[in-house]
Amino acid sequence: MAWLVDDEIMDRxxxxxxxxxxxxxxxxxxxxxxxxxAGTIMAWIYRRYFDVSVHGIKHVPxxxxxxxxxNHSGGLALDALIVTSSMMLEAEPPRLVNAMADRFIERVPFxxxxxxxxxxxxxLPEHAVRLLNDDRLLMVFPEGHxxxxxxxxxxxxxxRFGTGFVRLALQTKTPIVPFAFIGGGEAIPTIANLEKTxxxxxxxxxxxxxxxxxxPRPVALEIYYSEPIVFxxxxxxxxxxxxxxxxxxxxxxxxLIERGVRIRTGRGKASQS
Amino acid sequence: MNVLLTGIAGSQGxxxxxxxxxxxxxxxxxxxxxxPEAPEGVTMHCAxxxxxxxxxxxxxxxxxxxxxxxxxTHLAQRSEDRYQINLQGTRAVFDHSHAYGVKQVLFxxxxxxxxxxxxxxxxxxxxxxxQSVNVFPELSDLVASDLYAGSALWRYEELxxxxxxxxxxLGPTCNGTLASFLKGKRPPSVLGFDPLFQFMHDEDMxxxxxxxxxxxxxxxxxxxxxxxxxxxxxxxxxxxxxxxxPEILFRLAMGRLGFPxxxxxxxxxxxxxxxxxxxxxxxxxxxxxxxxxAKIIRDFLDACPSPA
Numbered sequence: 051m052a053w054l055v056d057d058e059i060m061d062r063x064x065x066x067x068x069x070x071x072x073x074x075x076x077x078x079x080x081x082x083x084x085x086x087x088a089g090t091i092m093a094w095i096y097r098r099y100f101d102v103s104v105h106g107i108k109h110v111p112x113x114x115x116x117x118x119x120x121n122h123s124g125g126l127a128l129d130a131l132i133v134t135s136s137m138m139l140e141a142e143p144p145r146l147v148n149a150m151a152d153r154f155i156e157r158v159p160f161x162x163x164x165x166x167x168x169x170x171x172x173x174l175p176e177h178a179v180r181l182l183n184d185d186r187l188l189m190v191f192p193e194g195h196x197x198x199x200x201x202x203x204x205x206x207x208x209x210r211f212g213t214g215f216v217r218l219a220l221q222t223k224t225p226i227v228p229f230a231f232i233g234g235g236e237a238i239p240t241i242a243n244l245e246k247t248x249x250x251x252x253x254x255x256x257x258x259x260x261x262x263x264x265x266p267r268p269v270a271l272e273i274y275y276s277e278p279i280v281f282x283x284x285x286x287x288x289x290x291x292x293x294x295x296x297x298x299x300x301x302x303x304x305x306l307i308e309r310g311v312r313i314r315t316g317r318g319k320a321s322q323s
Numbered sequence: 324m325n326v327l328l329t330g331i332a333g334s335q336g337x338x339x340x341x342x343x344x345x346x347x348x349x350x351x352x353x354x355x356x357x358x359p360e361a362p363e364g365v366t367m368h369c370a371x372x373x374x375x376x377x378x379x380x381x382x383x384x385x386x387x388x389x390x391x392x393x394x395x396t397h398l399a400q401r402s403e404d405r406y407q408i409n410l411q412g413t414r415a416v417f418d419h420s421h422a423y424g425v426k427q428v429l430f431x432x433x434x435x436x437x438x439x440x441x442x443x444x445x446x447x448x449x450x451x452x453x454q455s456v457n458v459f460p461e462l463s464d465l466v467a468s469d470l471y472a473g474s475a476l477w478r479y480e481e482l483x484x485x486x487x488x489x490x491x492x493l494g495p496t497c498n499g500t501l502a503s504f505l506k507g508k509r510p511p512s513v514l515g516f517d518p519l520f521q522f523m524h525d526e527d528m529x530x531x532x533x534x535x536x537x538x539x540x541x542x543x544x545x546x547x548x549x550x551x552x553x554x555x556x557x558x559x560x561x562x563x564x565x566x567x568x569p570e571i572l573f574r575l576a577m578g579r580l581g582f583p584x585x586x587x588x589x590x591x592x593x594x595x596x597x598x599x600x601x602x603x604x605x606x607x608x609x610x611x612x613x614x615x616x617a618k619i620i621r622d623f624l625d626a627c628p629s630p631a
Contacts, residue, residue: 071549071550071552071616072615072616072617073552073556073560073616075552075553075556077550077551078445078519079519079551079553079596081553153441153442156441156442156595157441158515159513159514159515159516159569159570160515161515162441162515162516162518162594162595163515163516163517166517166519166553167517167553171445172441172442172444174442174444176444176445176446177444177445180444180445180446
């Protein structure tokens with residue numbers, strides 16, 4: 051057994067319905083060993099550090115192409131990490147989520163290497179099309195940068211959505227699975243984003259919390275997956291038509307968030323600050 | 324058919340010549356370098372493709388098809404010379420082919436055409452533009468030759484022009500960019516980067532060239548073999564010891580301390596992947612590569628064992 055690899059996680063990696071070559075590497079550079087290692091660490095964070103509950107994971111197609119579309123919640127990539135872990139740890143069979151990583155990471159030593167070994171590619175339209183045509187599960191946050199910069203008070207709101215994901219879904223005939231991620235804003239309660247310091251560190255900006263660095267607090271996190279939405283079309287529709295589809299997905303996510311927040315408050319797990 | 328092969332004396336050129344003979348073609352070779360042990364069936368001409376003596380070969384032989392492999396790809400050559408040989412040589416080949424009734428010209432190009440950069444996608448299609456000539460100017464002659472060859476598609480419509488962009492090759496010839504990189508005991512890599520490398524067997528490359536010729540392929544095609552693997556895996560499987568060098572030191576160490584003398588732009592190829600999508604070629608020609616990763620590396624190791 052490789053160092054720092056849990057047997058259970060390795061089993062789940064083995065169950066992934068992906069073609070790996072003789073070196074345990076897939077066509078995009080994802081390595082079984084590295085995924086198992088990262089998965090082992092993430093499983094601990096997922097199960098012991100946070101209290102994650104997942105609802106409606108049955109809505110995510112077990113195989114074939116799919117697009118997980120959700121809200122950003124919490125600075126840094128906490129939401130992406132937890133959603134990816136949920137598909138790895140709780141879905142049957144487990145699925146590898148392909149995120150579209152920020153371009154700046156490619157230039158940072160170890161950044162590009164780590165990402166590609168974990169099966170994550172740079173956010174380029176060519177990559178998205180290819181992955182979907184390869185029947186992968188893509189994760190998209192249409193709020194983009196604007197979404198990760200949300201401050202504590204706006205944690206359960208949505209900012210403007212980009213429209214590219216709908217054209218992509220139409221072009222590749224991919225079902226969209228909207229999801230809501232709740233609690234990230236409480237895990238990393240951002241009070242300000244420092245742009246200059248961030249640039250200095252090679253990040254787009256650095257989120258600051260009341261206690262200083264953006265270290266996540268061990269709070270409850272919730273993911274709500276909704277039933278898939280399938281749009282009919284070619285992807286060459288006018289912006290007006292596309293915008294209607296985007297609004298439909300955005301409304302679904304807003305609904306999920308609202309429902310989730312209501313339950314969360316009812317359970318007395320609302321933020322304590 | 325009569326096939327004229329420029330750059331025949333190179334290790335890849337020889338391999339292609341043998342394959343063409345085996346397929347029953349008559350081979351005429353042009354090269355500045357001699358090939359004394361050329362097999363029967365090969366007519367050798369010692370000439371520079373840019374010179375008049377080479378034109379005379381076209382004039383007297385009247386080949387049916389031309390395979391242009393006389394491009395300098397290694398970076399040891401001074402870049403001005405390379406530029407002259409690669410671009411003027413390519414121009415001469417197409418002009419003579421047009422003038423002397425050649426039906427088909429095959430240009431053998433490289434996947435490095437697309438360039439390595441952080442913002443370039445994996446699996447380039449033939450439609451992608453060359454992206455990083457600015458960071459790696461030493462490759463501009465190959466990019467220019469490739470594009471110039473492609474322009475023959477509209478300049479000389481009667482010619483069936485085909486541009487093949489090959490990924491790295493590796494195997495028994497122990498020759499080529501990747502083989503040279505792996506020859507030493509301790510190939511250097513850039514700390515914190517592990518790009519995917521796409522390579523195919525020397526023999527598969529030669530087979531693909533002959534196949535393209537026999538199918539009278541027209542257009543631009545990427546050609547690759549098995550799926551790409553991380554550089555670290557290639558180095559490990561080739562029984563070499565990978566040395567991780569921070570980028571700053573890497574730039575300083577080039578050409579010193581036993582490090583290869585490489586232009587600065589070459590570092591990008593050790594940081595970012597250049598991988599190509601070869602579906603179009605496979606679909607059009609039914610090409611199937613015969614050698615997998617293990618066989619390619621085994622053949623390379625047999626020819627080029629790890630230095631003790």
